[in-house]
Amino acid sequence: MSIGTDIYYAAELLAKGEVVAIPTETVYGLAGNAFNKLAVAKIFEIKNRPKFNPLIVHIKNLDYIHQIATNIDDRLLKLLKHFSPGPLTVLVEKKDIIPDIVTAGSPRVAVRIPNHPLTLKLLSLLDFPVAAPSANPFQYISPTSALQVAEQLGNKIPYILDGGKCTIGIESTIVGIEDDSVIVYRLGGLELEEIEKMVGKVGVKDQYQSDKDVQTPGQLKKHYAPKKPLLIGKSEELVSRYSDKKIAILTFGNASSYFRDADVRVYNLSETADLREAAANLFETLYQIDQSDVDLIIADLLPDEGLGRAINDKLKRAGAE
Template identity: 55%
Template structure:
């Protein structure tokens, strides 16, 4: 096997595609050696490395081509183990963890000194979550360290929701992909922290804000774009296909580009566009179900991106429930360039 050696003293597997399997022991072995493994979660697939090993964390950034000012989420197997990595958990956030972990919730908490600066981009809080996927739960329980794991894709591109998505993008750069099937939620986790006594949602995601407010009362939303983000996944241009992605009113966009003889594809919630070939359009949910739409969002964007078209047109979802999180991803995809 030909491998590319890095100054970090670690390796990127450059000539042989990653093994795809469900062998927890094999995945554990690679991670203990400081290598990277793609892991399934209920949200998206993650590119995982030992969160306490600065060299392994640096390899995550290098493999993804991710800017070092964009912090990472660390993953562990239970709420009880979170205390090993953070100084404290404020009561409202502890209530959220008790209610929604394991699940698509990430908490921003004051970190202990053993968390490398590279994980948090030098900030005093670390993003932590307990994922729900049974395979990754077993892997995390078998490890004596947490896993730093951003989405397993080149930085800024569409997040992967199957092992094959990971293989297509990073399969030549990592040794192992833990195959857990298709992701059930399909959107990244909701990120929550506190500022003073106030609970703040920093990133909309797979856990609806309304469910959070049922536990802790009213919250503030600060899910804004930033070139110096306080939490992962907040850069303006993110989750983007390779082709130009245009978000707006399909009733105006479709005839506009038809008149210009531009080949395009269409992404909608449930409507079928008569002027567009069936194979050039995807309805995220024929029933208008936002949960179903969220589950299929990234896979649908990826499928349209692979078509022989010049650009992709999309409409916003209803601004309710998971529709707000889907719209957040659509707007970031459209911000590219």
């Protein structure tokens, strides 16, 4: 396994059916030729990801979506035109060229255009799109740097394309159509409010699905989870309850001032209460805590607005049993 910035080498590996880690603005992805069933099967194997959990297909530009999808709702096209490249994924009717393994047998495929210069250049070299879930073992914390990918996947992949730290830091928002209404299937790096400015009121799908009901990535109850136990609640009360443990507090804004005299380690996602900064720091901070010697992570939920909704969703899944 090697790490570098050689898009031509990455393209060569992908064309041979290999799997390569790629940077995006959200998190690092584990990419394979979306038209190649064997390459896609490798992705599932490397991640130990169940086959019922579909993948997102990454494309080079908006025009390309018509090569892999059909009957695309005008509202989804409007969103794509406005927010792409960016942290928006749309769920659309797939063409037969997309193998069923990519969509877990669903007639719909999740598609997005990543907003990262290195990966966009890489995609421009390819005559196929790439299927790419996050580049981590199934259910573990998503990686936001090449080093985290290397530490998590080791020698399971031949190459990591290093594009620096991910700027958004949480997965894309997934949007589709149900009963002629715009539905958000996964809260992510594009705020609900921004989507509603473009298409009016949208629904949010019940976010916790059983295995048989998964329609898009990110719907399983347990996800993004550190190895250390993570509890969500009133952190002051939880610290008192678990005073015999080494505790890490994951907080936001001014909340951490309470713990200055307590025997805990405080990790603040954003001291200035900036939700974008908090999102960018979330997975990196969880990963850092998970490498430490603490016994327990206690997290405060953030304001339930803007990116706070998506961050809270990730925290709840990270703490799920």
